[in-house]
Every structure is written in structure tokens, then in C-alpha cells.
Amino acid sequence: xxxxxxVKQGGIFRIDxxxxxxxxxxxxxxxxxxxxxxxxxxxxLWIGTVNGTISRFDIKExxxxxxxxxxxxxxRIALDGKNVWFACMKAGLYRYDKAADAWHxxxxxxxxxxxxxxxxxxxxxxxxxxxxxxxxxxxxTVEFNKVYLFEARHDSWTLMxxxxxxxxxxxxxxxxxxxxxxxITRYQEFPLxxxxxxxxxxxxxxxxxxxxxxxxxxxxxxxxxxxxWNDEHLNSDIKQRLREILKEMAPKR
Numbered sequence: 001x002x003x004x005x006x007v008k009q010g011g012i013f014r015i016d017x018x019x020x021x022x023x024x025x026x027x028x029x030x031x032x033x034x035x036x037x038x039x040x041x042x043x044x045l046w047i048g049t050v051n052g053t054i055s056r057f058d059i060k061e062x063x064x065x066x067x068x069x070x071x072x073x074x075x076r077i078a079l080d081g082k083n084v085w086f087a088c089m090k091a092g093l094y095r096y097d098k099a100a101d102a103w104h105x106x107x108x109x110x111x112x113x114x115x116x117x118x119x120x121x122x123x124x125x126x127x128x129x130x131x132x133x134x135x136x137x138x139x140x141t142v143e144f145n146k147v148y149l150f151e152a153r154h155d156s157w158t159l160m161x162x163x164x165x166x167x168x169x170x171x172x173x174x175x176x177x178x179x180x181x182x183x184i185t186r187y188q189e190f191p192l193x194x195x196x197x198x199x200x201x202x203x204x205x206x207x208x209x210x211x212x213x214x215x216x217x218x219x220x221x222x223x224x225x226x227x228x229w230n231d232e233h234l235n236s237d238i239k240q241r242l243r244e245i246l247k248e249m250a251p252k253r
Contacts (some may be wrong), residue, residue: 027064030055039077048074080133087128113157134171141166
């Protein structure tokens with residue numbers, strides 16, 4: 001409902017740029033509570049609400065479909081082509097695999113991300129304040145400061161560091177930008193210029209080493225370094241580049 005040019009009803013709204021009008025779309029079940037997150041996926045919209053309802057709206061058919069009901073507010077929605085990610089206020093992250101029509105639920109417990117198989121126990125440590133996606137990598141912040149990276153090809157989570165009071169983030173090439181109470185912060189992934197499939201393998205090794213070092217687990221970090229040297233699939237040129245990376249990064253460690 002629109003009165004005096006102001007929206008008086010919950011739901012989603014489309015502004016007709018040609019005609020200048022505001023067109024509302026609502027559904028008794030899908031928009032029974034305020035909409036808090038929205039993302040475009042081709043000819044569809046993914047929608048999340050305060051009460052945790054996740055819906056899909058077909059733009060062409062103007063039809064609604066409730067996909068899942070969670071127990072917590074949906075704060076953010078992000079897409080990587082194959083998956084749709086939903087960040088919650090206290091319930092962690094939900095991932096919808098479109099091809100398999102399957103749902104996965106991840107919770108942050110005791111400093112680690114784990115896929116939740118049983119009952120849900122919402123807590124402050126599952127408060128995901130921001131998410132962003134680049135290719136098959138998901139960046140997520142927990143409790144507004146802990147920054148994690150999920151890499152689909154390895155099905156692994158890595159703690160990348162901390163940024164103060166993060167409310168949102170965006171990815172620009174090799175840089176990840178964080179919006180916070182104190183301004184903006186940029187994290188730049190270490191440049192790897194090898195350019196082949198092995199580039200991804202070294203990148204994964206290096207992120208794990210950084211994560212272990214940040215957790216004061218240098219013994220395991222050094223063990224990973226030895227794995228690199230003993231990896232028969234990495235040729236001498238790649239190892240030389242890795243040696244240069246280790247040398248360049250040494251003062252920072």
C-alpha cells in the first residue's frame with residue numbers, strides 16, 4: 001500500500017524508471033515479516049526476512065516460492081553461480097546448492113566453521129555481519145571482526161585475520177574492501193603471478209601457513225612448508241617463485 005508517496009506495507013518494491021511509479025510485490029507467507037536481504041539471480045530474486053524465511057521470486061512470472069524457513073534473521077545474500085549463501089544474525093551461514101537442490105548449514109564454534117547436521121543453537125559467535133564472493137571463494141566476517149575465507153575447491157575455511165567492526169565488504173580484483181565504524185580497510189591477497197593451475201595450489205598452501213602462524217602454530221606451519229618442498233608435482237620454477245614469496249613475506253611474519 002502506498003499513501004502520499006510513502007510505502008506503508010512490507011514486501012519488495014520495483015521502481016518503474018520509465019513511468020516513475022512504485023510497484024509493490026507481496027506474499028502472505030514469503031513477506032509475512034520485513035524483508036532484510038535481497039539478491040538478483042538472473043530472472044529471479046532471492047529474498048530473506050526478519051523471521052528467517054528464504055524465498056525465491058520469479059520476476060517474469062511474478063510468482064513466489066518459499067524455499068526454506070530458518071530460525072534467524074537473514075542479514076545478507078551472496079551468489080557464486082552454483083550456490084546461494086545466506087548470512088544470519090546468530091545462526092551462521094546457509095548454502096543452497098542449486099544443481100543438487102540441497103541445503104548446507106555452517107556454524108562457527110570454538111574458532112572453527114563446521115557443517116551443522118543436528119539441532120541449531122544460535123549464538124553470538126555465529127553472527128555473520130558481512131559476506132562477499134569472488135569466483136569460488138566466499139569471504140565472511142563473524143562477530144564483526146573475524147575474517148574467514150571459504151574455498152569451495154578444497155572445502156576448507158581459513159581464518160585470514162581481523163578487521164574492526166565490519167558491516168559490509170566488497171571485492172575488487174585481488175583486494176577485499178571492508179566497511180567499518182572506523183572507515184574502510186583493504187586486504188590485498190599476496191600476488192601470485194605464475195598463472196597456471198599450480199598457482200591455486202601454492203595460494204592454498206600459503207594461506208594455510210599464514211593462518212597457522214596467526215594462531216601461533218608455527219610447528220604445523222613449518223610442516224606445511226616441508227610439504228611444499230616435497231610435493232613432486234611442483235617444478236623447480238614454481239619452487240623458486242615460492243622461495244621468493246617466503247623471502248618477501250619473512251619481515252612481516
